[in-house]
Amino acid sequence: MGQNSTTILVPIIKNKVDELLDLLAGINEGLAMGKPPLFEELNIIHFARWVVIDHGKSWINDPVERTPKLLFVVDYDGKETDLLRKLCTDSAELLDKVYAYCENFPILEKRTPDSRTAFLTNNVIKDAAVYIGAPGRTVRQIKDESNLRDFIRKYLDSTTWGNLSAQAIHQTIKNEVSSNGNFAFLDQKVKIPSVNWLGLIFLGIVLLVLLPLTIVLLLLVIVWVLVLHIFYERKDENFIRKRSQLNDKFMTELEKYEDFTSQNQFTQLVDMKEGKFRLFTIKAMFSLSKSLIKFVFVKGKLMGIPTIHFAKWVMFEENSRVLFFSNFDGSWQQYLGDFIDNSGWGLTGIFSNTKVFPKTNFLLTGGAYDEEHFLAWSRNSELVTNVWYSAYPHLSIKNINNNTKIRVQLMKSLSERQAAKFLKLI
């Protein structure tokens, strides 16, 4: 089953923002104390968040008066229509509480699964690019495989293995697992996604065969980047603050929501630079990211970043604004610097098209590679995530991918060498 991500954005009723914020704070507190949200029972939601935007802080002192809005972002298994339908039926109580503060939510007498679903559906905004760290893994599968791994680990620790061959141990584990009723799911075969080399080679061949066209294409890109540099980048207003110069109060507010478990959230809102040229550039970058996500970034790393479960970019209000969401392991602030090397080109290619970014040249240099300013920019354009839910806060994305490997290898017949490799995973 495929994973999906949906973003819903609705205006909040005038003067109701504070009440809504209180409600969200209450929900978030409940989550922190281990009280699961209603929708946990659906067992299909990986991550979810509610974020109030356009209330209070405008990060570049934008003079435009904005209506506060409520963002709902959810990463889940299956189809959007199914998810919304389920939410509006089984979690209606929670939804009603939250959306009662929002414009155009059906009035009390008219609230039915249908009317709620219609409301949510009407307010869905399109994703620009979605990344999934463990493609194809449902919540169910992630939890099952985690239990399987823990079971095998305990079993391995329950005795000593002396001089048994790896193959023999593999077989013993297999027998032990098979005789346990909890792991019937192993009958279902799953595949580990792999980099689509064939596709890449094919693409390479096409580019080679159409060499003249490729050259033209390359030249076009070069000209494009030159134009971008000469007519746009040099006139940009750049982000020049360092981390020490960020607003203390706001930092404290962000920190209130961070580092409770080994997973964290990140929500970022930035404004597009004006003009078609920038819009085209960012869209081209999103297309490139999308293809790479589909064919290359399928093994738990987004542009080399090995800690992201789900992430995505969304454009809204006629492509004038960009949202970025991420659910990840560790601390964004502490970690971000580590990714600059591998992912600086991607982050710069995308975000240098948004307003007040660290100085960038030729779409590729400067920008994210300017560590200090980039970290400050990233933190400064972050938003408080009012409610955040994770279905498996104790698992890292590496754990999840490793667990699938264990599951797949467990069910195979392995050579001695393969079996030894399998044992290393546990």
Place this chain on the structure above:
Amino acid sequence: MTTLELNDIQGYLIRGYAHMMYSRFVYLQITDAEATKNWLAKSWKTMTTAEHIPKKDQISSTHLNIAFTYSGLEKLGLKTDNLGSFSREFRQGMVSPHRTRLLGDLGNSAPENWRWGGPFNKPIHLCLMVFGNDKEGDDDIEKDKIVCINYYELLKAHFAGNGLEEILFIDGQTQPENKEHFGFRDGISQPIIEGSGRVGPKDDVIKAGEFIFGYKNDFGVYPDTPLIRAEQGNLNLLPPDAEGSGLKDIGRNGSLMVMRQLEQNVKTFWSFMNEKTKNEDHSINVAESLKLAAKVIGRWQSGAPITLFPDKDPGVISDINDFGYAKFDKDGLKCPFGSHLRRTNPRDSVDDHGRKESLKLSNQHRIIRRARLYGEIFEGSPVNNVPNGEVGLLFCCFNADISRQFEFLQYTWANLPKTKELYNDPDPIIGVKEKTTAGEEQNFTVQDLPVSRTISDLPQVITVKGGDYFFFPSITVLRFLSTI
């Protein structure tokens, strides 16, 4: 190639003062800022610099360095805008709800229970670091102690007159073989600051800006140095911001210093090792207990790295530090991924990155460690594990970016249990919590053949007793501070 202005840098940042086996860290409050400034106007000349003195007999028998907390600089009279140009971590100090969470200072390590630096303690304004060495004696700590204490008494006589009030002091000592209280040789691995004159393996050479303001760091940019944003004092003394903002730099040749008093529970440490490796008749298996402890630390008690000496301690005191993990220990079979050494500096083997990339990443999180022992010196072992009274480590380190360096090590690599492919493994020395939540495990995994082994239920072996973040200014800036 950078050259450091060694005569402007306070010495402890560059040199460990290893020959000075006795030291006293005095934590003070400023009661009269004018008097303290007057004192600074003279005393900046007496601070030990990093300048290399080739002739041993010309090295002073006492050393002195000084560092300020945020509230110390405030008390001294640095203007709000200037204070505001320091990093957030320094300004907030070690204690805030979020930082406490990051550092894992919970339960018995919570700041509420601290001796100093906590919310119930008198705020610290500055730390004087007083060192002594009896030049006649040869590594004789008792003699060094006399020199150190005499010097301290001399300074102390003027505290009141200089507007200073002593809050507490902690005596830091060095054991002759540089072993900490669990019995392991410490202080072996240090980054080599480019331009400091020290030489060593090239993988260990780190850009000065990682530790000292005013120089470029490993990212090729200048660290976020505190700048003068509101004019005060004799600004002519200060150098300009190397980055070219046109502002005066009060960070240059200075650093940020982290101090944490960490009580070591030697008995818990060794009882755990003994218990997990005991013979069938429940007697202690000394060799196996030592080996497990070496796996936990990453070095044998002698200091020999377990990745190079996987079977047993070669015995002789070792300073071997030119090694990696990628080539001969990729799977952690010798030095486990979860060991204190490997996680606080994974060297050329970070996650699944190649050698070069790994080194680069590791080197973005280095610190200069300057730990000293407190309490009665004790060398723990499987059979000797009850020290006389409280013992511990007065942990101290230097870095230019507390968030990316010290806090990253403590939080991301030590406290988070997910390093490498691990699941439930915090750093067995500095990352274990006193209490776990329901269902939470704290394990140490020993990668092994045919299968790895889980050493479960790690006990907490250190308790935080105090701590603070300090600014460790240059000599010039000390002089400047006397004019504000």
